Amino acid sequence: MLTALLALLCYLYQLPTIIIGDFIQFSLPVLIIWLIIAVIRAHHRQQRVGRQELVSPANPLKQALVRALTNEQEHHRKLVQHLRHKQQEQLDQLDLFSHEIKNSLALLQAAAESQPAVSSTQVKTNVHQADYYLNILSGERLAMDKSDLDxxxxxxxxxxxxxxxxxxxxxxxxxxxxxxxxxxxxxxxxxx
Structure with a gap:
């Protein structure tokens, strides 16, 4: 743009055209160096944003956007952490209840192996406990998948x-x- 302006001035004032050549010769290297520095700075800024380093915003709008982005990322991180914690609690409950069911069945098996006849009270108690924990597991499954609720x-x-x-x-x-x-x-x- 400056070169075009200089060419117009040379034409209007009938100056020698060598001035345009000298201007290009001496200003073009400075312009190229400035462009290289601008591109490198933009690249570094983009890398810092990609690594989520703090970027010092130049104006209040950019500051507000950076603040909103940071808040949203923190909210998302907490939500993911909460969901992972809840999922781990559910898995722990499932493990506990399945262990209790296995215990009831193991007691029945041990009683059947050690005695020729197992009392019906013992069988009923262990079957009832296993059934109780199966119902709880069913409830846990319902808590995980709310579409089966009646x-x-x-x-x-x-x-x-x-x-x-x-x-x-x-x-x-x-x-x-x-x-x-x-x-x-x-x-x-x-x-x-």
Whole structure:
């Protein structure tokens, strides 16, 4: 642009055209050096952004954008960390319940191997414990995949009494007597 301006001035004032040649000869190397430095600085800035180093923004808009990007990255990092922690808790629960089921089955197997006849109470207790943990595992699966939920209104006291009746053998084996004081309340929940 400067060369075109100089050429126009030379034409208007009828100056020798050698001035244009000298201008190009002496200003072109400076221009090339300046362009190389600008490209190198832009490349370094882009690398720092890629490595997520702090870039000193030149204006308030860029500062706000950098701040928003940093906040969003931190929020995303915390969310991923929370989801990993939750997933690990679920895996730990699944391991625990599957271990309890294996224990119940191992007790049955050991009783069957050591005695010619296993009492029905012992079989019922161990089968009931395995069934109890299978139901919990089923509930954990439902918690992981919410698409299988069958929500309906249930009477809480009836549901609690049903669960206690189902676990009666366990209460007897552990010599526990549950005491319940629930007023009749309707709750929206899945039967499991």
């Amino acid at each position: 929500l309906k209104w249930l009477n809480l006291s009836k549901t609690v009494n049903e669960v206690i009746r189902q676990n009666g053998q366990l209460f007897i084996a552990k010599q526990l007597i549950p005491k319940i004081s629930i007023s009749p309340v309707q709750v929206m929940t899945d039967q499991k």
